[in-house]
Amino acid sequence: GYYRCSRQSYKKERCTARFCNAAKAHSDLLNVCSTLQLTRAHAAAIRKAAKAQLTAQAAEPMERLEGLRVRDAELHRSEMELTEAFTGGTRVSAADYGARVEELRAQRATIANAIRGAQANPSDVLKEVDQILDLATSIRDIYESLSDRKRPELLRVVFKTMVLGPDGIMGFSLSPAFEALRSKGSKLANPAASAEALLTTTRAA
Helix, strand or coil: CEECCHHHHCCHHHCCCCCEEHHHHHHHHHHHHHHCECCHHHHHHHHHHHHHHHHHHHHCHHHHHHHHHHHHHHHHHHHHHHHHHHHCCCCCCHHHHHHHHHHHHHHHHHHHHHHHHHHCCHHHHHHHHHHHHHHCCEHHHHHHHCCCCCHHHHHHHHEEEEEEECCEEEEEEECHHHHHHHCCCCCCCCHHHHHHHHHHHHCCC
16 A cells, blocks of 8 residues: 555645555654663653553542543534534635644544543553553554554654655654653653553553
């Protein structure tokens, strides 16, 4: 299979790149993930932060769950209003509509994961996190330990951007939560953010 720039779906003149071979892209992805080393110190910091977050969430399950459901309803309503505006011929371009819908759906997916997390047994979630961190020495190890349905979520929380060209991955940037993995021996700037990202991944549908 092949990938192409998402801009092609809305405004072809914004991207003239040729298709990128999917097998090559996935090979490059695994190589990039292998370079993002996860040390025992990183794992310990993430585990400690994850435990603290799960403990805090367990103390207020109903309030948190209700807040998440209210926010999800608001986002759903925003998407419906946006769709009505677009189909009604108002001043919403196809490109803007596509980008805004994608953003709203990404937010709703994150909330859906959080709802599952609020309903889950904290001990079970922490056990899964422990199993992942005990064996992982790189982001690639975590990626390969996950099911196919959870892998896209991991990539979403680890990478901020990834640039594909005809010959594979041309460049990438990491989310702030994982930026330290670029440099050997660096400490995580925000273990809580890294822990939240990993918890989001384990809760993915």
